[in-house]
Amino acid sequence: MPGVEHHAVSRRLRAGMSTSTGASIHGRGITKVFGNGPEAHHALGPIDLNVASGEFVSLIGPSGCGKSTTMLLVAGLEPATEGTIEIDGQPLTSAISEVGIVFQDHLLLEFRTAIRNVMLQQEIRGLDKRALREQADRLFAKLGLTGAEHRYPWQLSGGMRQRVSIARALVHEPSMLLMDEPFGALDAITRTQIRHDLEMLWLETKKTVLFITHSIEEAVGLSDRVLVMSGSPGTIIDEIQIDLPRPRPAHLGEYPDFARYAQRIYATFESLGIYKFK
């Protein structure tokens, strides 16, 4: 089975198609409990999570509200305690491979250069080397990494490391991109630029993105839809459709609607007692 799938991916890559359709996610009653007995920790749910093919959805909420857990469940990297998740209509039983993952920390291998970190996807999946290298070069160009190919992670800035990490998550053209606070460790100026670069990449390929963040600006600035979560156990308490034109500007305050969306999230957080302003 994996062989068939690899074949399909490499054929698509050889054909130069970069328009693989995004996967759809349908989760019903997803619940996660860690441990058992009196030690058990009910981390998440039950939640329903529906993401359409090619949609950009953010999960926003306070620390420990189960956002990251949700991502791991959707990737099939942790089993759900209860509930079902379907990817493209197929029930999830094990880790899915048509996916790219980016964490807050770049998690690059220190002993590989930037390009070889990205090409790890090719080596482990046994994909066509030339096609993947071309794809990697394209991504490097779009992410402003050209010239950094042969540098080791320690020779790159924090922003560049995270760009390499994004390239690694996309080089094999997955149908889904899962990002867990990918810009959380970056400075505000770098974050605004990388947010835009991610949006441009997404507009081009329309992969399904599940984006986890603490930042209201990032959530509203990037998403088609924002799901607001509260902990614990994590549940989805608000859902906001973001109708702002794309690509969105650096300064989101240009849109009066941005303030309205942001206001709604702040209000939700205040009503939950996450913010205690006097």
Added chain:
Amino acid sequence: MAATITATGSALSKHWLRSEWISALAYPALSVIAFLAVWEVLIRVYDVPLWLVPKPSDFLARLSSDFPLIAGHAWATSKTIILGFALGAAIAVPLAFFIVSIPALERGLFPVIVFLNIMPKTVIGPIIVVWFGIGPLVSVIIVFLMCFFPVLVDSMSGFRAVDPRLYYITRSMGASELQTLRYVRVPASGRYIFAGMKIGIVKAVEGVIIAEFIASSAGLGFMIMRASSFMDLTLMFSGLIATAVVALFFNGMMLSAERLLMPWARHPTAD
């Protein structure tokens, strides 16, 4: 114009490089020469007898006149170091991986390993002499024990060092256990294994001399011990210098191997 600038630039950097070399080599050399000169002069002025403290000119001359003897013993010492060290590293690294792979084993063995690592290994010398007699094997075993534990302890931290979230990424790539080992865990542990080996080689040189003092018929330690029984202080000082050269050689080899095998490790930390 551009060519001129480049030419001047490279000439400048070459000049800078040269002055860098001078400060790296010439100053230490000068201070050593000054130290030996003061030594030489003091011994001559106060007329200290040769059997008490030899002059640098005595033991440096001895180094060349007795070169075959000293070189032969230095070679015997080097062979012991290479054998004991290679054996130690070859067993310690896979064993570290095995121990770390089985959590129960790790929990059970770790205190024992820490205890054995702290215990001075030379105290086992007399016991090993009883078991194996006087000969090159005793020195090899002591060198083995000296470098085995630092390599084992550091390799264990190396195999534990990978951020567990990285395994989420490799699993999403569909990596098998073997692939994760080959592409991630083994290369990631390299920096730690080398750290252990660098400590190991220093301890190996220390250990080999002591082992040769107590139970050997060859090697620099043996040569120094025998010279001591003849009150041949000149040869003892020559042996001391030969030992330092051997130690420098093995340390240099380790550093070169690290630079060659791990070009990324020139930076002190991973992040």
